[in-house]
Each structure stands twice: as C-alpha cells, then as structure tokens.
Amino acid sequence: MAHFEKAHSLEEWLDQRLAIKTLRRVLAEEYWIPKNINFLWAMGMVLAVTFGILVVSGIFLLCYYQPNIDLAFDSVNYTIMQEVEFGWLWRHMHAVAASVVFLIIYIHMFTGIYYGSYKKGREMIWISGMLLFVSFSAEAFSGYMLPWGQMSYWAGMVITNLFSLGSLELNGLVEWLRGDYVPGQAFLNRFFMLHVFLMPLIIMALIGLHFGALRIPHVNNQDGEEIDFEEEAKKYLAGNKKEAKVIRFANDFLSKDMFVVSIFLIFFFYLVFWHFDFAMDPINFDPADGLKTPPHIYPEWYFLWSYEILRPFPKDPGLIAFGFSQVIFFLLPFLDRSPNVAPANRRGLFAAWFWILLVDMIVLTVMGKVPPMGMFSTIGLVAAWVFIILWVALPFITKNEKAV
Amino acid sequence: MKELKILAVVVFFTLLTYWGVEPYAHSVMHKHIESKGFQYDDLKPLAKKGDAARGAQTFMNAGCIGCHGLKSQGMPAPMDPNAAVASFGVNPPDLSNAGAVFDAKFLANLIANPEHALMVEHKFSKAGRSFPMTAFYGLGGDKDQEVADIVAYLQSIAPKAEEVTPKMAFETACGRCHAVHYDKWTQIGERPKFKHKIDELKFEEKVVDYQDKLTKYLGKLPPDLSMYIRSRGEHYLKTFMEDPQELLPGTAMPRVGVSKESAEKVIEYLADVGDSKRAERDSVGKIVMIYLFIFAFLAYLWKQSIWKELH
C-alpha cells in the first residue's frame, strides 16, 4: 500500500486520496478557454443547467407519477398539479425546461455552424453533440407520452407508425415497438422506462463524451483563430493576463457563464410562471381517447421542421426525406469541404447557405404546425426541397471557397 | 456593442419562430369568435314588465313543478335524478337559482319555446323527436305578461347575483349534464364519502345508469369538465357557452342561456377546479423573480470584478 502522511486539513486529506487539487487544476483552473468569445459560448453551460433542472424536477414528479393508463392523467393533472405542495411548480418547470432546452440546443447548434466549430479536430464535438440532439429528442418524445393525454396518445400513434417504413409495411415492427396493436399499457410502461432511466443514462454518458471531445481541440473562438494554448497559458500564468489570448475556465469563463445563466433563468422562470402554454399543449389536457382523433395532430414545436420534411411528399419519398433530415446534420463536418474555420459571414457563399438554412428551417417549423392545405402545402413542399438542395449543394459551395 | 447585436439577432429569430408556431398557427387552426356580451340578440326582447307576486301564482299553475324542484321554497324535485332521467333523458334542474343564473330574456324565451331558446331544434322537432320540456301555452290571459310574471317571480326568489357562488352557477347551468370528478361532482350530485363498499357501489350504479340514459338522450356523454380550463381556455369556454352551435355546428350541447356574470362564475368554478394554484403561481412567481434579479446583479458584479483584470 502507498504511504500516507497525516493530513492537516480536509482538503489535504481528500487530496491524498482523490488528487482533488490536480483535478481542480486540470478541469478548471488550467483548462484554457479563448478570451475572444461571446455569450453564445455560454449556451453549453446553459444547456447543462437546464438539463440539471430537468433531472431535479423530474425526480420530484417521479415521486407521484403513476405509469398506468387509467391513473396517469389524473396523477399528473390532479395529484401533482393540485394536491402536492408545489407539484405544479415542478411540473411547469419540467415542461418548460423540456421545450426551452431545444431552443438553446438550436442556438448552440447554429452557433457551431456559424463559427465553423465542427471541423479541423472538432468533428467529434459535433458528432457527440448530434448524438445528444437525437437522445434529447427521444427523451422529449418519451416524456410527452407520460401524461397520457390526447396528444400523447395520438402523437405516439403517428410517430410509431413511421416505423412501418411506408410500403415496406413492417407492421410487425410497429407492434413490437408498441407492445400492442395500438398504444396501451405496455406502450406507456416502456416509454416510462425510456424516459426515466435509459435515455437519461445515455444522455449523461454523452454529455461526458461531449465534454471529453472538447478537451483536445479546445473551444473555437469568434474569429476561428488557431491559438497556441500552451504559449498563451504561459503568458497568463506569468501574470500577463491582459495580453494572453486565453483565460481560465474557472473562475474567469465561469463568471461570465454564470451571468448568462442568470439572465437565462429570468427568461426561463418568466415562462414557467406566466407563459407556459407554448410548452404544454392545451390538447394534452384532454385525457387520451383512442376513439376520438383530434382535428389537428402535430408534434411539439422542436420536431416540426423534420415533420414538415416528411409531410408534403408521398409516403415513401416522404420517409426517405425524413430519414435524410435526421442524419444529414451528422455529416456536416464532412460535407463542408472548405478548410476555413471562420464566421460564416466571411465565407462568401457559405454565408448565404447559413442564413437560408436558418430561415428555411423556421419556415418548415411554422408550416409543420398549420394544417397542410392549399398555400401551406406548397410553401411546405418548396421549403422541404430547399432544405434538401442546400445540403446536396454544400460540398460544391464550399469546395471552391477562398481561403480567409 | 457587438454582443448586444448578436443577442438582437438571436431574439429576433426566436420571436419569429414563436410567433409562427403559436399566435399565427393557432389563428389558422381555430376559428376565432368574439363574445357578443351574452346579449342573445336573436331572441325576442322582454316586452312586458313582470310582477313577482302575480308570477308566484302563475308559476304554480304553469306546471313547472311537475318536473322541476324549487328547494329554496320548500318544493323538492318531484322525482330523484334517476327517475327523472328515465322519463326525460336528463334531470330537469332545480329552479331555486334560475332567476339569478339565467338571463331574463333567455328565460322568457325558454318558457315560451324551450327548444328554440336552447338551440336544439335540429336534435328534436326537426329530427322527429319531441323535446321533454313542454312549452308554456299560457293560462288564457296575456301570455307575454304571464311569462314576464314567471320570470319576475323566479328572479325574486333567487339569491342576489353576488350571493351566487361559482359552484352554484355551475350546478344550475351545467351540472345535470357534465361531471367534474376533480371536485367530486357527478350528474346526480356530489359524490359522498362512503363508509361501506356496498353504498359506494350503489351510488356508482346510479351514476352509470344516469350517464347511460343521458348518453341516449344526447347521442353522446357530455365530457367531464375537470381540466377544461386548461384544455380549452377561458375564451373558448366563454364563447362556447354563449353559442355552442357556432363553434361545434350540429352539437347536442344546448345554449344554456346564462347571464354574462354567471358565465364568468362558471369559468371561475372551472378554474378553481382545474387550475386551483393560479394565485399561488402568481405570488410565488413574483418572489422567484425578485430573487433572480438579485442573483443576476451579483453574478454581474462577480463577472466584472474578474474580467477587469482580463481586458
């Protein structure tokens, strides 16, 4: 056994056994972040905080939720919302956080795209990020089933139906996923399991991978400048803080993160207390009824753009387009053929590509919600094609990009 | 400052998306209807001034109590809910509060021609069924005057508007058709606490029997309204109550003819049941906001103190 001296403080005692000083140095004090970044780089921290809110509020909800098709609706809407002290607060926090986390994820993703933070060594950050996006989608969808309202039931029906893969008619697969011919007790139970156990576990592991992937390439900066981190760190440690291009993660960057988080929390709690309807669809306050199809079935807002890529096409091409939209973001680091790491607005055609993609996805989102009739179908179809064409064109646009 | 410009871009696209998926999409999906203030303009105005004393007599002679109870005047319902539902398809409501809950003009029209006032002709006379509440044909005098007298009588015995609680308004106007199980309300009355399982089962049997017959009468069991304040919202409830046909053409739900104040009370009742923590939400919200502003201010000071050495 190793030799241990008598420790003179708790810190020293822990340090002997867990090397906490080294950990602190490596993970915080001498984890170097570029100075030339803006508040968009705090979105990762905002996401971590929001995930924390989801976990904590979820644990409270779990104390009273009943995963049973006869009890689920009332356990949420009566027991939690009205009987349990502050149950309503946990529920509203959980529901609003689930929606807002996607807003922040989209901001975070588009920040990465805008600044080119997915290439030259940062591919794994991007890919682990996309895995997080997919896992969060599964987490959100499974959570949406739990109150067993009309939208839970019918969205569950529509989405699981996609797995029949159109003309392949894999109805056996759909039944296998549901555990029944239609959503029922088996269905609710397995989505409960996914939501409170498997998906959170996967997400936590992926967050670890995402953070790990950041370690070697470091985060990007506002000009895409390549920084010699060792050189700059030396300047900083020598006391030349003003000149050094890097700062410590803690407390330098953290203090800014916390300020951004505090502003975010004001926004978040404003929504929780006074503006929660956007995150808690009214239709889901009607109990699930398999005999009564709601007049409009639509997913939560953050799935609308991909839903709209599915909808305007005939069945099979629609599914292919949908599949395309689900995987294509993963390939971004490889479809962008330009070696430039720079903000989009300095990258010629890519700037147009970026802004068109953003606006197109917003158009798709809105068209995904309104009923697919007349003009709306046309706009949706055009926007879906624009999305596909943009991605097909990306390698050609970026191939001949001038070096910046 | 550059960061503020970036923030403006982020906020702009966020709001644009929000506007598209919420206000805009909902305006496309749902017909928007404004309340007409519960004026019931399609109904015949009250031509005569009623006399409550005379109305008491007219009321007794009109035969209303052959079907309705008037508990506040010591006249219980002639039948219990299950017997009533067997005869009429629905239990005629107790009229003790009718004068306060229903609009006066509506009441007069209801007495003279119930089907028309309730807007259910498409389900009854026009569908070859007769409506269970018989119209009042008059006692031989001036019919308009007699109707006005009955209305005046019902108003005179009803509690004052401010004494009508939200729950009373709901029971009189909606309670015979809609259950509200978060408030233990069933169509045959409040669900009591039971000592013996057998009593509970007996009660349950009565509820189910009532609901079965009501379903036959209306073609559909009216939904439990426990969470309707959240699933439909105040505006929808209000305009739907005022004129169900406009929002759900062909529906069996009658226009119940509540006055404007009573409509607000019904909504308050549904909010008390389905959104009982709204006051607490508001007050806790304010405290949390104050806390967060202090937190943000301190976070700002911390950031400034650290970053002044970095720039």
Ligand code: HEM
């Ligand atoms: C919801 C879970 C997520 C969490 C908790 C998270 C957290 C973080 C954190 C803390 C950082 C470092 C600080 C920053 O640059 O913001 C970061 C960076 C990054 N994340 Fe995420 N992230 C998540 C999801 C995603 C997704 C969905 C993507 C996109 C596919 C993504 C792509 C990136 C990229 C490209 C960077 C590097 C940014 C740069 O180098 O400037 N992340 N993430």
